[in-house]
Amino acid sequence: xxxxxxxxxxxxxxxxxxxxxxxxxxxxxxxxxxxxxxxxxxxxxxxxxxxxxxxxxxxxxxxxxxxxxxxxxxxxxxxxxxxxxxxxxxxxxxxxxxxxxxxxxxxxxxxxxxxxxxxxxxxxxxxxxxxxxxxxxxxxxxxxxxxxxxxxxxxxxxxxxxxxxxxxxxxxxxxxxxxxxxxxxxxxxxxxxxxxxxxxxxxxxxxxxxxxxxxxxxxxxxxxxxxxxxxxxxxxxxxxxxxxxxxxxxxxxxxxxxxxxxxxxxxxxxxxxxxxx
Amino acid sequence: xxxxxxxxxxxxxxxxxxxxxxxxxxxxxxxxxxxxxxxxxxxxxxxxxxxxxxxxxxxxxxxxxxxxxxxxxxxxxxxxxxxxxxxxxxxxxxxxxxxxxxxxxxxxxxxxxxxxxxxxxxxxxxxxxxxxxxxxxxxxxxxxxxxxxxxxxxxxxxxxxxxxxxxxxxxxxxxxxxxxxxxxxxxxxxxxxxxxxxxxxxxxxxxxxxxxxxxxxxxxxxxxxxxxxxxxxxxxxxxxxxxxxxxxxxxxxxxxxxxxxxxxxxxxxxxxxxxxx
Numbered sequence: 001x002x003x004x005x006x007x008x009x010x011x012x013x014x015x016x017x018x019x020x021x022x023x024x025x026x027x028x029x030x031x032x033x034x035x036x037x038x039x040x041x042x043x044x045x046x047x048x049x050x051x052x053x054x055x056x057x058x059x060x061x062x063x064x065x066x067x068x069x070x071x072x073x074x075x076x077x078x079x080x081x082x083x084x085x086x087x088x089x090x091x092x093x094x095x096x097x098x099x100x101x102x103x104x105x106x107x108x109x110x111x112x113x114x115x116x117x118x119x120x121x122x123x124x125x126x127x128x129x130x131x132x133x134x135x136x137x138x139x140x141x142x143x144x145x146x147x148x149x150x151x152x153x154x155x156x157x158x159x160x161x162x163x164x165x166x167x168x169x170x171x172x173x174x175x176x177x178x179x180x181x182x183x184x185x186x187x188x189x190x191x192x193x194x195x196x197x198x199x200x201x202x203x204x205x206x207x208x209x210x211x212x213x214x215x216x217x218x219x220x221x222x223x224x225x226x227x228x229x230x231x232x233x234x235x236x237x238x239x240x241x242x243x244x245x246x247x248x249x250x251x252x253x254x255x256x257x258x259x260x261x262x263x264x265x266x267x268x269x270x271x272x273x274x275x276x277x
Numbered sequence: 278x279x280x281x282x283x284x285x286x287x288x289x290x291x292x293x294x295x296x297x298x299x300x301x302x303x304x305x306x307x308x309x310x311x312x313x314x315x316x317x318x319x320x321x322x323x324x325x326x327x328x329x330x331x332x333x334x335x336x337x338x339x340x341x342x343x344x345x346x347x348x349x350x351x352x353x354x355x356x357x358x359x360x361x362x363x364x365x366x367x368x369x370x371x372x373x374x375x376x377x378x379x380x381x382x383x384x385x386x387x388x389x390x391x392x393x394x395x396x397x398x399x400x401x402x403x404x405x406x407x408x409x410x411x412x413x414x415x416x417x418x419x420x421x422x423x424x425x426x427x428x429x430x431x432x433x434x435x436x437x438x439x440x441x442x443x444x445x446x447x448x449x450x451x452x453x454x455x456x457x458x459x460x461x462x463x464x465x466x467x468x469x470x471x472x473x474x475x476x477x478x479x480x481x482x483x484x485x486x487x488x489x490x491x492x493x494x495x496x497x498x499x500x501x502x503x504x505x506x507x508x509x510x511x512x513x514x515x516x517x518x519x520x521x522x523x524x525x526x527x528x529x530x531x532x533x534x535x536x537x538x539x540x541x542x543x544x545x546x547x548x549x550x551x552x553x554x
Contacts, residue, residue, distance in 0.1 A: 052467040075359045082352045083365035084398065090361060121361065189534045190329040257466045 002245055005238065008223035013214055015207050015226070020171045022228040029233035036237055040080055043244045047117060049252035051085040054115035056250050057161040060243055061120040063129075064168030065206060066196045067178035069229050070121045073168065076236045077243070078119055087112070090121035103127040103145060104152055114160055124149060128213055133205045142209075146216035153222040163222040164246050166239060167210065168229040172203055279522055282515065285500035290491055292484050292503070297448045299505040306510035313514055317357055320521045324394060326529035328362040331392035333527050334438040337520060338397040340406075341445030342483060343473045344455035346506050347398045350445065353513045354520070355396055364389070367398035380404040380422060381429055391437055401426060405490055410482045419486075423493035430499040440499040441523050443516060444487065445506040449480055 001024060007013060026032055050056055060078075062070045074088050089110045098106040104124050112118035128145050131137045137145070153163050179200075182192040218224045225242050229235040278301060284290060303309055327333055337355075339347045351365050366387045375383040381401050389395035405422050408414045414422070430440050459469040495501045502519050506512040 048464075071359075071361060074361060079358065079360055080356055081360075082348075083356055083358075083360065083363060083396070084348060084351060084367060086360060087364065088360040119360070183536075187325075187531055190532050192534065194539045254464055255467050257469065259460075262471045 002225075002242060005225050005227060005242075006223045007214055007218040007226065008220045009218065011215070011218075013211055013226075015169065015211055018169055018226055018228065020169050020174065020228050020230040023231055023234040024238075026234065026237075032233075032237050036240065039240050039244045040077075043240065043247065044080060044082070046244070046247035046250075046252055047081050047085055049254060050117070050247065050250070051082070051115050052254050053252055054255075055160060056252070057112040057114045058117040058164065058243075058247060059112050059120065059156065059161055060117065060164045060166065061123045061125070062166050062168065063122065063125050063210075064229065065170060065175060065203070066193075066199060067175045068168035068170045069232060069235055070168060072232065073229075073235055073239050074119050074121060076232075077240045078117075081117065085116045086118070087116065088119045088121060091123065091126065104148065108152075111156065112161060124152075125213060129206065129209045132209045133202050142212070143216075146213060149217050150219065150222075153217070153219070157221050162246055162250065164243060165217075165222065165224045166242065167214070167224060167226050168235060169226050170229050172200065174230045175200065279502075279519060282502050282504060282519075283500045284491055284495040284503065285497045286495065288492070288495075290488055290503075292446065292488060295446055295503055295505065297446050297451065297505050297507040300508055300511040301515075303511065303514075309510075309514050313517065316517050316521045317354075320517065320524065321357060321359070323521070323524035323527075323529055324358050324362055326531060327394070327524065327527070328359070328392045329531050330529055331532075332437060333529070334389040334391045335394040335441065335520075335524060336389050336397065336433065336438055337394065337441045337443065338400045338402070339443050339445065340400065340402050340487070341506065342447060342452060342480070343470075343476060344452045345445035345447045346509060346512055347445060349509065350506075350512055350516050351396050351398060353509075354517045355394075358394065362393045363395070364393065365396045365398060368400060368403065381425065385429075388433065389438060401429075402490060406483065406486050409486045410479050419489075420493075423490060426494050427496065427499075430494070430496070434498050439523055439527065441520060442494075442499065442501045443519065444491070444501060444503050445512060446503050447506050449477065451507045452477065 004024070050058065062073065064070055078086065078088070087110075089107075091107065094106065107120065107124045110118065128137075128142050128149070132139075132142050156163055179192070179196055182188045214224050214226075225238075227235055227238050227242075281301070327335065339350065341347055355363065355365070364387075366384075368384065371383065384397065384401045387395065405414075405419050405426070409416075409419050433440055456469070456473055459465045491501050491503075502515075504512055504515050504519075
């Protein structure tokens with residue numbers, strides 16, 4: 001099933017051919033409720049082994065239009081992880097200090113160390129998306145940056161970091177419905193940002209910039225996943241399957257500890273009572 | 278109930294008078310199972326409001342002997358929080374760079390920004406505990422540092438950060454049982470550190486250093502809580518109550534948004550369809 005949503009070759013993709021309402025033939029949330037819980041348990045086991053063995057790290061990067069559910073999926077799918085080996089990072093408008101560095105600097109700083117998982121809410125891909133749509137960079141610069149991204153991700157991968165790239169795919173109508181929900185619900189109004197409405201006008205340009213980024217950066221080792229996200233429950237289920245499957249393929253194990261390196265313990269001196277000072 | 282476990286005056290305390298087996302008269306885990314789930318839901322609601330209003334932050338600091346359950350309580354009580362507004366920080370042996378700064382530097386750097394919660398697994402208190410027990414600093418230096426800590430916490434508190442300080446109180450026998458469990462279980466063996474056995478010999482010195490730290494740094498605004506922790510379920514329940522109660526007392530609300538500042542939206546222009554480029 002996952003391969004239907006994975007782009008691991010540099011083939012041309014048109015987002016308009018992918019249905020944001022798709023649920024892979026699954027009728028509703030109830031149908032996958034048990035599977036969802038089982039996958040979450042498995043994911044927590046993988047995390048424990050990842051943390052114990054400290055030979056791999058995992059970077060899960062989320063991109064998508066406003067209201068595509070980047071915050072939501074991090075909460076629904078990843079909130080149960082042990083917080084000591086998991087971190088969510090989000091990237092807003094760069095500070096002057098961040099903007100004065102190369103475009104990979106601020107995200108690289110918070111890359112996951114081995115033994116841990118990080119979720120990026122937005123990422124260095126913004127530097128070939130919003131910048132391109134608004135003409136901050138030209139096509140030549142975008143093309144250079146896309147190559148730098150491929151090299152950067154390959155370097156991470158060579159260093160034991162699994163890079164999982166997820167695009168949450170929604171329709172413009174769905175976005176508008178969500179913006180209205182924010183405006184009408186006093187508990188969601190704080191999330192409302194009038195610039196979201198303005199940014200909607202650039203929808204086709206964003207879709208085009210995304211398509212070019214997917215084509216340039218989908219590789220066998222660091223593929224993009226296009227996740228239909230109009231149905232929240234399917235979005236969550238598919239993301240959970242993608243992450244669980246990627247971690248499962250690492251074949252993580254608890255490290256062996258050679259107790260013979262501690263001769264006094266092997267000799268039974270573990271009952272030592274506290275000495276008075 | 279909470280006040281029984283709170284130290285908010287600078288009174289002398291003897292840890293030996295506090296029973297690590299105490300469960301406040303609660304028979305077992307089942308008795309508080311429903312209350313635990315309700316408190317977790319409330320805590321998540323508080324977090325949502327904290328994140329939305331961005332006027333307060335929360336620092337929950339955990340101290341305790343090896344095997345007292347600092348990792349465990351963070352996972353059991355706090356793993357359900359939205360990872361985008363919550364972070365766990367743990368402090369190991371300082372790096373040379375960290376050690377070349379003042380003793381508050383590395384922890385201050387990762388203090389929670391407003392709108393978020395941080396859990397510290399160990400903290401700047403180590404700098405008046407392990408350093409003191411092993412003679413790295415003398416009493417005069419310890420006394421100075423304790424005053425600096427009081428001022429630092431008051432400054433955080435004045436800046437809108439609620440500081441919750443929790444000591445997980447276990448018995449030496451309980452610790453030894455846990456060390457043995459780690460040695461005998463292949464899935465826990467990676468947590469075993471032979472220096473834990475060595476460090477046990479300094480138990481009474483640690484208890485004394487802790488007592489002095491509590492006396493010097495328990496204030497009305499930033500009290501210490503002594504949590505009996507031989508029973509994991511009671512430890513989790515009490516910590517959850519402490520944190521929920523502290524956040525409840527902040528009376529957090531969603532921010533008001535004045536929609537009249539967006540005249541075009543008020544005039545009904547929210548239906549804007551994406552423009553072609």
